[in-house]
Amino acid sequence: MSDAIRVPYNYLPMQFADYSEIAAGWDALIKTADFTLGAFMEKFESEFADYIGSPHCLATNNGTDALILALKALGIGPGDEVITPCNSFYATTGAIVAVGATPIFCDVDERFQADVDDMDRRVTPRTKALLPVHWAGASPDMVKVMDLAQSHGLLVLEDACMAIGGKVHGQSPGTFGDMGAFSMHPLKTLNVMGDGGMVITKDDDGMRWMLQYRNHGMVDRDHIDIWGVNMRLQPLQAVVASHMLTSLDERLARRREIQRTYDEHLGALGPSIVVPPRADWNPETVSLYMFQADNRDDLIAHLVANGVEAKVHYPVPLHLQKPGHELGYGPGDMPGAEAQADRLVTLPAHEYLTELQVELAMGVVEDALARR
Ligand SMILES: Cc1ncc(COP(=O)(O)O)c(C=O)c1O
Structure with a gap:
């Protein structure tokens, strides 16, 4: 630790x-x-x-x-x-x-x-x-x-x-x-x-x-x-x-490489981890690398304790925020997003990560599952 x-x-x-x-x-x-x-x-x-x-x-x-x-x-x-x-x-x-x-x-x-x-x-x-x-x-x-x-x-x-x-x-x-x-x-x-x-x-x-x-x-x-x-x-x-536009495609190519590595590895870890399906018509920018996990809060705590800066985007969907309630929404109105909000994990996936860092992040996820 x-x-x-x-x-x-x-x-x-x-x-x-x-x-x-x-x-x-x-x-x-x-x-x-x-x-x-x-x-x-x-x-x-x-x-x-x-x-x-x-x-x-x-x-x-x-x-x-x-x-x-x-x-x-x-x-x-x-x-x-x-x-x-x-x-x-x-x-x-x-x-x-x-x-x-x-x-x-x-x-x-x-x-x-x-x-x-x-x-x-x-x-x-x-x-x-x-x-x-x-x-x-x-x-x-x-x-x-x-x-x-x-x-x-x-x-x-x-x-x-x-x-x-x-x-x-x-x-x-x-x-x-x-x-x-x-x-x-x-x-x-x-x-x-x-x-x-x-x-x-x-x-x-x-x-x-x-x-x-x-x-x-x-x-x-x-x-x-x-x-x-x-x-x-x-x-x-x-x-x-x-200036940044000139390097954008190259930087995104690296993000997509990391996305593929995460997808392959995390997707094979079993039913407690769910990686979103990818569409071949949609090369993504990987602004956020997100997946769903059982016992999400424990997993995030384990990742952070082991030096992997995992986040949640976001734990409370818009319709359940205070002004969302004021618009008349409540729990149960958006079952898909509400179920996801409790399970979402975002891993660092930016273009400056090394192979070693990507492996380390995946290893810590694996380690968390092994401890369950
Ligand atoms: C989906 C989405 N919409 C709108 C915004 C607002 O952009 P900005 O922060 O540049 O005002 C952001 C980011 O912050 C965003 O992620």
Whole structure:
């Protein structure tokens, strides 16, 4: 037993151990003093649009604002219902509430993704949009989500905050619906040394509106068209983003390698460990490597005591949080997500782990099972 962390969850010091290229980019930016919007940000926006495969893309100050901006651009507000999975991060539902709309939760499947049949059951005459989440860096079947949306005439905003670099049926997450939102928070695949976000859309008018709203509604220095706010990404971070984008695919390849190793090994440990099924149409970003385990709390305690920084994402689903109860939800409403919440384990799976660390993490899981 040891208190020392041997398999760390936090990769940030390693990610930026050498930041000389970023510093060179900052040097160039600082010489221009272009600190609000400007050429460095536009350069990154165009690189991101190319990478994702979207005609339009704009950078925001975080993923939550990316969601809020997109919801507003889609005209979603008071009186509208938006269906979204109950196992996401708070921000997805927080954004729906922030624009005055009503979140309607749906349950999730064995891959931890929105259960599209359950989404269908929750459609009412007030439903305006679906807000599927590419949870943990895996994706719901967006073809099914889009079929459902089309059959009811609904808008679709994809929360692809964890999924920069993923693929769904050969396409980037975020490109199926009317709009897609991404996060560049330090724990996301494209880390900008702080908060950052992106919105993508195919809609020219929606893009024009978002560009204005993001920047106080200004058409020029002396005139506004609409009341807007400041949701701009910092150019210093756009420089980091441009740099990190160049290594993204390589870093994700390593994560997927670790995912395969964990899947093979943990999947063979017996019925008390359940690894989610993988879909060949969905190369994931492995933002979170999650599986289900019996006696989860004991397993986490054993992992942590042995230096493996395991976590839970998350022990309480959104509908059972205080404001979820206030929306009228209670225990038993989302049986799939509730059963998972008691069994979820997240293991470190970032690209800086060595083979030895991956083996160590798997060995500690095995050891915990042997002690039962
Ligand atoms: C699924 C999901 N949606 C939204 C967000 C919000 O992004 P941000 O932290 O950049 O505001 C996050 C991450 O934090 C997330 O994981």
